[in-house]
Amino acid sequence: MKVKFLFILLLLFSFRLQAQNKVLPVLLSPVFGEQKLYLGTDWYHIALADSIQIQVLKFYVSKLRLLEKSKVVWQEENSFHLVDLENPTSLKWNLLIPPTITFSQISFDLGIDSITNVSGALGGDLDPTKGMYWTWQSGYINFKLEGFAPSSSANKNEFQFHLGGYQYPFLACKTIILDQINEAGFVIEIDLKKVLVQADLNKVNHIMSPSIEAVKWSHWVQKSFSISPE
């Protein structure tokens, strides 16, 4: 009886050992062209005569997946990450993955999918106290970018882009797939220059609700992600 019991216990432990995950470190690095991006004081040049300052950069990353030859080999459970440039720990993920898998691509959503958007009150990074939920109309804000630019015609030359929308035709959640990632860890760059050179801040300097403009901007942001070559 005792021996049997011990045997089962041993078996369970060996399973546990085998299931021991390894850590995959992933860093997010917001940049502006060649420069590293800092909030607040620094000015970044978009054009010869124009520059910008970033006050807020906050966005959701969800549905993290690793792929090999376009096949999903791992997906994170309950995968919602609020990335906030003001909070350095949110720029560093330690993903727990099985030690045996091989992969060369990462895929994730920029924003929150439609089903989660209609699922009521949620906790953790999705808690409405995080300031990423609209109140006059239900829905998560996928991406927040705020700052100043002399070219903005708004009061105090500010701009505010709150991108979101989970209902057709204003679906703003975008899937991003990045290739050639290193199995030992990698850095994901988000280059805001790629986004802001396309914008006309004189004309559009505020997006505060789901709209065609928000979808267009979400597409620009989607294209600003890449794997850092270093």
Added chain:
Amino acid sequence: MKKRFFLILLVFITIFAFRFRSEPIFVAPKNWPKTSYDFKKNPLTPNKILLGRALFYDPILSKNNTISCSSCHSQYTAFTHVDHSLSHGIDDRIGNRNSPALTNLAWHTNFMWDGAVNHLDMQALAPINHPSEMGENIKNVVAKLQHSHLYPDLFYQAFNDSIINGERLLKSISQFMLTLVSSNSKYDSVVRGEGMFTSQEERGYLLFKKNCNTCHTEPLFTNLQFENNGLSVDPFLKDYGRFRVSQNPQDSFKFKVPTLRNIEFSYPYMHDGRFKKISEVLNHYVSQKSKVSNLAKELSEPFVLSPNEKVDLTAFLLALTDKHFLFNPSYSYPREVFFGRANGK
């Protein structure tokens, strides 16, 4: 070996006893449609309901601690704001819509006159943040609750620890709102075969079924849809209704069909509270509407109602008054929570 068998049996009996002992808190009335709220994600418990009820009645939710949910949703008027066409908020600011009656919310899929809110849990965020209602934000509310004398205790009793966050706050308010079920009007007793209409009410019921039931569908007395009922546009409010949410021109001036339950007490009527009396509402429906393309098809021709028929129909509408709902002590101001404890501290 026998001993062990009995031990296992005992465990099973205990589990079963507990299963049968706990009666469900939310019981949908017989023959009603299925509820829309997902109770599995937020199972009702007495302590959570009590917490939600305290929050509902506590002005701590507003910026200057003067306005609670109940300010514009009072029980005696079927949880709406009687006598005010538009809702009032902090600093006597006036909102832009008539506060809706809170009744049978477990069956609703979206909220507000324009359906801007997609889940009961998220509903409270709108009035909390609206500058003309509570003018607050949920992050501040959570901080205020954390520093109060009352709430860490109430959250502990509800959740087994005293962590206060946005999710718990919103779900608790939902818990209380879900209990606001009105299903004990005279109409309901007739449907259950326990009572009888007067002949006047009976005539009114037939008129109701002929003219009103398509949109104000029994037993909820709303089809939960958005319709343009042909009201002229208020030039001051310029409220486009559902269009604001969907951006679809076909949704212009559509508003959510309100329930008629407790209509006797929920005046004034319409999204902007423009009608004070049921008779004014009926007069609207018998009058010719301007021909707008998205007018509800049921209203393309005005209703034909004689003065007597209007009285009959009104008699039926008054049979939707549910005194059990309006005076249910478990929905009222939780004096024992606010005073029982505050004095004890």
